[in-house]
Amino acid sequence: MTGIFIHRPVLVREVVEALKIQPDGSYIDGTVGAGGHASQILESLGDGGRLLGIDRDREILEIASTRLESYGKHRFFLLHGSYENLEQICKSAGVERVEGILLDLGVSSLQLDHAERGFSFLKDAPLDMRMNPEEGRSAQEVLAQTSQKELEKIFRNLGEELFSGRIARVIAETRRQHPLRTTKDLSDLILQAIPRRFSSGYQRLHPATRVFQALRIFVNRELERLEIFLNKVPDFLSEGGRLVILSYHSLEDRLVKTYFVDWERKGVLKRVTKKPMVASEEEKEKNPRSRSVKMRVAERMA
Ligand code: SAH
Numbered sequence: 001m002t003g004i005f006i007h008r009p010v011l012v013r014e015v016v017e018a019l020k021i022q023p024d025g026s027y028i029d030g031t032v033g034a035g036g037h038a039s040q041i042l043e044s045l046g047d048g049g050r051l052l053g054i055d056r057d058r059e060i061l062e063i064a065s066t067r068l069e070s071y072g073k074h075r076f077f078l079l080h081g082s083y084e085n086l087e088q089i090c091k092s093a094g095v096e097r098v099e100g101i102l103l104d105l106g107v108s109s110l111q112l113d114h115a116e117r118g119f120s121f122l123k124d125a126p127l128d129m130r131m132n133p134e135e136g137r138s139a140q141e142v143l144a145q146t147s148q149k150e151l152e153k154i155f156r157n158l159g160e161e162l163f164s165g166r167i168a169r170v171i172a173e174t175r176r177q178h179p180l181r182t183t184k185d186l187s188d189l190i191l192q193a194i195p196r197r198f199s200s201g202y203q204r205l206h207p208a209t210r211v212f213q214a215l216r217i218f219v220n221r222e223l224e225r226l227e228i229f230l231n232k233v234p235d236f237l238s239e240g241g242r243l244v245i246l247s248y249h250s251l252e253d254r255l256v257k258t259y260f261v262d263w264e265r266k267g268v269l270k271r272v273t274k275k276p277m278v279a280s281e282e283e284k285e286k287n288p289r290s291r292s293v294k295m296r297v298a299e300r301m302a
Contacts (some may be wrong), residue, residue, distance in 0.1 A: 007109040009036030010246060010290040014277060015102060016040050018244045018297040024048040025099030028236075030083030030229070031055060033108045035064035041102070042071040051076040052093045054083050056132040056220075060110060082132075084229040086236045097238040105226070106248040107131075107216060109289060119216060121187040121208040127180065129219045139215045143180050148172040158223075158251070159214030167193045167211060186211070217249070226252060230259040234268045237300035243269065246295045253294045260298050272297040 009015075015037055019027065023046030029038045032053030041051055053068070053076060055061050061078050068076050077093055083103060090096060107119060111131065115123035118139060129139040137145070146154070148168045155164035170193040171180065180186055187208040191199045199207055217223065233243060247253040253276065263269040277297075279290035 007034050007036060008287045008289070009040070010104065010287065010293050011277065011279060011283070011295055012037060012040050014295060015104075015244055015246070016044055018272065018295070019100040019102065019242050020240075021045060022049070022099055026050040026093070026095050027052070028083075028086075028089060028098050028101045029053045030089075030101060030103045031105060032064050032078065033060055033104065034110055035067040037102060037104060038064065038068060038076065039071070042068065042076060045075060047072075047075070049075065050093065050095070052089060052098075053078045054081055054089055056080070056082050056135075057108075057111065058132075059114070060108060063110070080132075082225055084225045084232075086229070086232055090236060097236055098241060099238055100242045100244070101233065101237065102244045102246075103226075103229070104246045105222070105252055118183055119212070121183050121206060121212050124182050124184040127183055127186060129216050131220050136219065136221070139219050140179070140181060142215065142219055143171060143186070144175060154218050155211050155214050157214075158217045159210035159212075160250075161210040161214065163194045163198070169193070183212075213249070223251060223255065226255055230255065234263065234300060237269070239300055239302050241300040242272070243298045243300070244295065245297075246293050248289070248292045248294075253296070256296050260296055263298065267301055269298040269300050272299055 019041065021041065021044040027041055029041065029051060032038050032055045038051060038053050045051060053064055058080050061080055065078055079089060079092060081088060111117055112120045115125045118125045118128035127139040127143065130136055151171060152164045152168035155161040155167055161167065167190055170189055174180065174189055190208045190211055194207055237243060245256050247256055260271050264271055276294035279293055283290045
């Protein structure tokens with residue numbers, strides 16, 4: 001089975017509802033992925049409506065392109081790039097403002113499935129983890145070039161890893177002998193670094209989960225990009241336009257919440273609901289990616 005059948009869009013009905021789609025409106029899906037949400041947005045758009053889909057990952061954009069083809073090429077527009085480059089995105093689509101923007105943050109199940117991208121500790125592959133392999137340093141380079149102290153900080157802050165110090169120390173010791181090249185090199189080393197009672201017979205999370213997550217966020221500069229986006233997004237929404245953000249990490253959600261509260265205080269955007277929406281038990285059961293989701297929605301004021 002290929003990944004296209006495995007990636008299920010999270011809170012899809014809720015996202016489409018939250019966007020309050022106007023049939024003739026223009027919409028941005030900043031993390032179009034395999035086009036799961038995008039196809040549902042296109043279902044609600046009329047012939048005069050437009051959807052701009054952005055992704056940093058070229059491989060995934062090709063999948064989206066094939067999947068969305070049947071909606072008519074004049075109705076959607078796919079761009080390889082990063083969602084925080086809103087000026088460039090709007091310019092290439094010939095619009096100044098849009099009626100709605102969606103971000104579904106994090107990593108796609110397709111990226112996790114493609115072993116050679118190095119996102120998953122369940123499959124052995126070179127440690128890359130770049131969503132856009134044409135840009136920035138790979139996880140392998142980060143592990144080779146970052147000081148022990150800085151690595152510890154990354155694992156603690158971005159992964160909330162309990163054994164950040166030990167893991168960073170074992171990495172620093174090991175790389176003096178030989179470079180860390182593969183996902184297996186790293187996950188074996190993590191198992192070796194943490195106390196035995198945590199490395200054997202673990203229950204829910206594989207012990208490498210948090211370090212892999214932290215490295216991925218660091219390699220792709222995920223929090224920096226989100227913050228750049230949040231700083232300018234109000235200027236790109238028309239009055240009444242909706243912003244919908246699905247986050248999967250407490251630091252992302254905290255950032256989004258802080259901006260939402262601040263906008264409301266300044267009368268820029270108002271929150272549609274104060275509390276974030278989460279997935280139902282039924283969805284969590286069917287789709288593991290939905291387990292940690294928090295969805296926040298805000299509307300552009302005059
Ligand atoms: N909503 C999609 C799934 C999105 S998964 C669907 O229903 O199919 C998250 C996607 O965001 C991934 O494809 C990833 O490559 C992309 N992504 C992550 N950071 C990004 C960024 N800064 N700019 C654009 N795309 C990004």
